[in-house]
Amino acid sequence: MLKRLSKVVNEERKLAVGLMSGTSLDGIDAALVEIIGFGPGTKVRLLDFESTSYSVEERRQLIALCDPVSSTVEKICKMNIILGDRFAEAALAVIQKAGLTPEAVSFISSHGQTIYHWPEEQATLQIGELANIAAKTGILTVGDFRPSDMAYQGQGAPLVxxxxxxxxxxxxxxxxxxxIGGISNLTVVHAKNSSAKEISAFDVGPGNVLIDGAVRHLTANQQTYDLDGTIACKGNVHYDLLMMLIQEDDFLAVKPPKSTGRELYSEQRLATILKKAENLSLSIEDTVATITAYTVEMISQSLELYVHKEQKIHELIVSGGGAHNQAIMDGLRQALPYKVSRMDDVAFTGDAKEAIAFTVLGNQFLHGETNNLPSATGASRNVLMGKLVLPS
Structure with a gap:
């Protein structure tokens, strides 16, 4: 074991696959990345990217697993194995797409699929069995990062x-x-010449999770998300309902560090919002436009409360599925006094950003270097996060 691990660690140039499935439950992102170095000298280059969608039935099952009322131990156990195989297939697909073989890849780093995140009890659960990924790919696999941070009083999020x-x-x-994935989260990255000591980062609130849910319910599963924000752009925001949603959202007033998920922005919460919209006789377009504005407003108010008072910001760079939503991007540009860009225009495709990030976290782990950010997670110290599975 030590010989195999040492070989990977001592490689000057590593190829790694990062696997990510987020709160949106839309599918598995797989990024094939070249990594040179570790720590402050880390350099990454995206070689290829592949996104594999979940079927309607898989998404339905995953949503049910996220709810304690509809979830069972048996269902969790079964889906853990199914997703492990699906993650392995996603890794092999992106390797093949790049014209490479699994033997060329040093390691896989998987975030897994969060089905319950409970920071108040320092508990979290990500599924997608690492042993299955390693066995089916033949590649050393790292994953299950969050619990190590939580063992040191952190929230296990955000990790990116x-x-x-x-x-x-x-x-x-x-x-x-x-x-902007299912949940919105942000990082304030200080200039290199800044005197600021700590990085500020935290979950903001809903990203696409309520928008996707609304579209799914209002179209009877004919659509699972608002492609490019087309539905929202056709509607009008109902400002009284928007203000009601903001006022009812206690998460806005929680001071960072903080994290959240489907436990707060749940199917029950969505049902309550849709009922309010129905009582107001809102059209599908107006309902989706208002929920989309809710996402934008939570972001802009969070920036005003927890970022703008502390430092001057030059630019906001947006990644994740929300970066493709024109209603969200237009709303952010109207709300904020500085440049709003997409990650695609700055570095690499924003859709791959989180999968890329997990290759870096996995690389840190393999080098025995800490890979959390206590100012973001609230952990009591810098922590080495991750677990290792070697293929036989």
Missing amino acids: PFVDALLFSHPTENQVLLN
């Missing part, structure tokens, strides 16, 4: 800010990196 700080620090300007 560690990588944001490592890769995206601008020489002279402060930037905010915003990822």
Whole structure:
């Protein structure tokens, strides 16, 4: 074991596959990445990217697993194995797409699929069995990062800010990196010449999770998300309902560090919102436009409360599925006094950002280097996060 691990660690140039499935439950992102070095000298290059969608039935089952009322131990056990195989298939697909073989890849780093995140009890559960990934690919596999941070009083989230700080620090300007997946989360990346000591990063609130759910319910599963924000752009925001949603959202007032998920922005919460919209006789377009504005408003108010008072920001860089939603991007540009860009225009495709980030976290782990950010997660110290599975 030590010989195999040492070989990987001592490689000057590593090829790694990062696997990510987020709160949106839309599918598995697989990024094939070249990594050179570790720590502050880390350099990454995206070689290929592949996104594999979940079927309607798989998504339905995963949503049910996220709810304690509809979830069971048997269903969790079964889906853990199914997803392990699906993650392995996603890794092999992106390797094949790049014209390579599994033997060329040093390691796989998998976030897994979160089905319950309970930071108040320092508990979390990500499924997608690592042993299955390693067995079916024949590649050393790292994963299950969050529990190690939580063992040191952290929230186990957000994890990507560690990588944001490592890769995206601008020489002279402060930037905010915003990822809009199912949940929105942001990282304030200080300029290299800044005197700021700590990176500020936290979950903001809903990203696409309520938008996707609304579209799914209102179209009877004919659509699972608002492609490019087309539905929202055709509607009008109902501002009284929007203000009601903001006022009812206690998460906005929680001071960072903080994290959240489907436990708060649940199917029950969505049902309540849709009932309010129905009582107001809102059209599908107006309902989706208002829920989309809710996502934008939570982001802009969070920035005003927890970022703008502390530092001057030069640019907001958006990644994740929300970066493709024109209603969200237009809303952010209207709400914020500085440049709003997409990750695609700055570095690599924003859809691959989180999968890339997990290759960096996995690389840190293999080098025995800490890979959390206590100012983001609230952990009592820097922690080495991850678990290792070697294929036989």
